[in-house]
Each structure stands twice: as C-alpha cells, then as structure tokens.
Amino acid sequence: MDKLLIRGGRKLGGDVLISGAKNAALPELCAALLTDQPVTLHNVPRLQDVSTMLKLIRNMGVRAERDEQGTVRIDAGDLHNPEAPYELVKTMRASVLALGPLIARFGQAKVSLPGGCAIGSRPVDQHIKGLQAMGAEIVVEHGYMIARLPAGRTRLKGARILTDMVTVTGTENFLMAAALAEGETLLENAAQEPEIVDLAEMLIRMGAKIEGHGTGQIRVQGVERLHGGEHAVVADRIEAGTFLCAVAAAGGDVTLRHARLDHLDAVVDKLRDAGCEIAAVEGGVRIVSRDATQLKAQAFRTTEYPGFPTDMQAQFMALNCVAQGSAAVTETIFENRFMHVNELVRLGAGIHVDGKVAVVEGGAKLSGATVMATDLRASASLVIAGLVADGETLVDRIYHLDRGYDRMEAKLRGLGADIERISGTPS
Ligand SMILES: CC(=O)N[C@H]1[C@@H](OP(=O)(O)OP(=O)(O)OC[C@H]2O[C@@H](n3ccc(=O)[nH]c3=O)[C@H](O)[C@@H]2O)O[C@H](CO)[C@@H](O)[C@@H]1O
Numbered sequence: 001m002d003k004l005l006i007r008g009g010r011k012l013g014g015d016v017l018i019s020g021a022k023n024a025a026l027p028e029l030c031a032a033l034l035t036d037q038p039v040t041l042h043n044v045p046r047l048q049d050v051s052t053m054l055k056l057i058r059n060m061g062v063r064a065e066r067d068e069q070g071t072v073r074i075d076a077g078d079l080h081n082p083e084a085p086y087e088l089v090k091t092m093r094a095s096v097l098a099l100g101p102l103i104a105r106f107g108q109a110k111v112s113l114p115g116g117c118a119i120g121s122r123p124v125d126q127h128i129k130g131l132q133a134m135g136a137e138i139v140v141e142h143g144y145m146i147a148r149l150p151a152g153r154t155r156l157k158g159a160r161i162l163t164d165m166v167t168v169t170g171t172e173n174f175l176m177a178a179a180l181a182e183g184e185t186l187l188e189n190a191a192q193e194p195e196i197v198d199l200a201e202m203l204i205r206m207g208a209k210i211e212g213h214g215t216g217q218i219r220v221q222g223v224e225r226l227h228g229g230e231h232a233v234v235a236d237r238i239e240a241g242t243f244l245c246a247v248a249a250a251g252g253d254v255t256l257r258h259a260r261l262d263h264l265d266a267v268v269d270k271l272r273d274a275g276c277e278i279a280a281v282e283g284g285v286r287i288v289s290r291d292a293t294q295l296k297a298q299a300f301r302t303t304e305y306p307g308f309p310t311d312m313q314a315q316f317m318a319l320n321c322v323a324q325g326s327a328a329v330t331e332t333i334f335e336n337r338f339m340h341v342n343e344l345v346r347l348g349a350g351i352h353v354d355g356k357v358a359v360v361e362g363g364a365k366l367s368g369a370t371v372m373a374t375d376l377r378a379s380a381s382l383v384i385a386g387l388v389a390d391g392e393t394l395v396d397r398i399y400h401l402d403r404g405y406d407r408m409e410a411k412l413r414g415l416g417a418d419i420e421r422i423s424g425t426p427s
C-alpha cells in the first residue's frame, strides 16, 4: 500500500492545473452507454475511479481507449453484457450510474448493489423507486438489482419523479434513463450540482431534450435514439476547493488554472470570511493567504448545492484546526463523515464530536505523526494537516486518495510542498 510522506512548514506558490471532475466524468462515461455511436470525452481525470469505470464498461463489451492527454474514446456499439458485477462495483459507488443507461437502451440490466461505505450506509432505494415509476421492473436478488421492461415494452416511459431527498447520482440516473424514454419526465427535487449541469449538456450534445438542469425541476422529453458526440468534462470544484484550503492553511499565493469560481461560492465565502484573498483571474482562480495563524476558524453546515459541499467538509475542518477561534462544523448529508476527526486529533487538533456536529477548537500546533486515511476526502484533510504540521506526517492507506485525486502529491510538489509518495506492496 502506498503512503504519503509530508514534511510540513512550507508555504505554497505558483500555478496548479485543476483536472476534470471525478463526479462528472463518472456519469459521463456511463452516458456513453446510451448510444451505439462513438463518444469522445476530453479532460477526463487520471483517477482510480475512472480506471474502475473503464474496466466496468469494457466488461460489458464496450470499446474504451484513453490517451495521455486525458481523452477517452468510447464505442458502446457492441455492448452485449449489460451487467455490473460486484467485484468492480464494490470499490466504487458510482457504478450504480450504469443502471439508468442500460435499462433505457437495452431494456435490461443487472447491477450489483453498491453496499455501504465508510461515510454512511448510502442506500439506492430512490434510484430503484424512480426507475420503477418509469416502468422498469426491478427486483433485488443475491445482492444484484435486476431490471427489465415488462413484456411487450421496448422503452421506459416518462414519469414525474419526486425523490424523498436530493440525490446527485439518483438525478443523474433518471436524466440518462429519461433521455431515451417515451414521453416526458419531470424530475422534482432534482440535484443542482454543476456535475448535473455538465452531464445534461453532454446529453443535449448527443441529441437529448432537457430543460431546467441546474434548478430543482428538470424536464426531459425522451427521444428514440441518441447519437455520438464530443464533450469536455467540467473542472473539479472539489479538487479546486481542496487546493484552496491547502493554500489557506499553509499560506502562499497560488493560481488554480481551469478552476471555476462560480462553482465554489459557499467555500470561497467561508475562506474570505476566514481572511483569505480570493479572486477570479484569467483562466482560473487566485488565492493569497498569509498563513493559518492569521485566519479565523469558520462555522459551516453541509447541504446540497449551492450550499457548502459535504465533499469539502473534512478539508475545511483541517484548516479550522490551525486557524484561530472555535467553530462548529455540521454534517447533514452523510451519517458517518467524521472519520478524519480522530486522525486530526492524533496530529494535535482539538475537536469534539456530538452527533452531526464537530466543534473545532482552533489554534492547534500540529505535530507530524503516522495517520490513516479512512475515505477519500478524509485523506485530503490529513494531507492538508500534514502541510502545516511540525516534522514528518505519514499518511497511510492513500488508495482512498487515489480514487478521486489526480496526482495530488505531484501537484503539491509543484507548488513547493515537501511531499513524496512511498510505494508499498499492493493492497
Ligand atoms: C459519484 C458522485 O457523484 N458522488 C457524489 C454524490 O454521491 P451520491 O449521489 O451517492 O449521494 P446522494 O446525493 O445520492 O446522497 C445524498 C443523501 O441521500 C441518501 N440517499 C441517496 C440515494 C438513495 O437512493 N437513498 C438515500 O437515502 C444518501 O444516503 C445521502 O444521505 O453526491 C454526494 C453528495 O453531494 C457526494 O458526497 C458524492 O461525492
């Protein structure tokens, strides 16, 4: 298992290129299953999750090639095995995104239930309920969702879908399914994340008829077939937010190339309130921060977009640990997303958790230690803490980090951080 060794105390400076978003690239790779024509995706990040998704679709009989520039060419013309097996699904929840496209194009799908993960139980009941409303018959047997259309039907039918909560991948599954359904689908309580908008724009390029993406109500007029197309994955707002928190904590002056300030409002507002200077510059976003001891810890509450993203909670918490003052961090999306707290405490942070609220007593002098990554964003928070901690921090189990960050240590090294990957035996 690889580890990251960080020697803290360096300020960061220079330019860093923000990659395409994991949470847009994954549904967009699945959207390519909706057509028998070639689809080209540019700006696809180099991540373990993307490799897993490519493996998953190749296993279905899809041709998918990735080049060094981040372009992936997908041809699902010969897809003959509409199935997502457990061995591939277990490492990546986003595999559930294969369900909507497969049932929409082939009238059948067999997708393993993703199961729980470190941050919560993460059920998929809403996905199943919504696709059933569109006419799919879905049974759960032996750990698989087995979906088919009733005898005599060749297409899903449009429906009004009102989910019990806002669900990002749920909305994406419905969007993709509705694109090929017969008639109109109305998605109420739809997720509004930039990744949903990016997926909708890709589908529209492929011939889908979609309105209202980016709002809570999306209307889709189904079409009989979609054609191939070309699309560039939107910049990763969570990777950008992670670098913003890293610079805020370590201090420095960094420009994030390709980052979109308009996708980061909630995080940027808090960073500005903390005392950082952040501005849109040509082709990106610039942050200037003296160092965390000059900043004020910020209270926040995670909510759906455009609120403060749960995927930024751990990284901002690391910053709060070394900023001045105390701040309450409330996690409302996932029931178990404070796994980083104990590891931050091992580095010297003062944090007390009570249910959904973690109260951070700022002003900690962190000192390096060996810590364990427990999930993707927890790993990033430990890297940020390591950048400001005194001495050496060794972050273990970084396969979590590799799932969703594109060469993070190389990017940080390019900004002047003292960080290296120590390769271990395969996990
Ligand atoms: C690949 C991807 O895009 N992942 C993102 C997506 O995950 P994902 O789409 O899995 O998260 P959801 O938006 O669906 O989850 C929101 C909440 O709804 C619950 N829920 C969801 C669906 C369902 O059928 N039943 C149910 O109870 C979940 O357990 C959670 O408490 O959005 C999350 C919330 O912004 C992010 O943290 C993830 O990075």
Ligand SMILES: C=C(OP(=O)(O)O)C(=O)O
Pocket (backbone or CB within 6 Å): 023, 092, 093, 094, 119, 311, 376, 377, 404
């Ligand atoms: C929770 C996350 O991703 P996933 O839904 O892929 O587990 C994340 O990106 O922080």
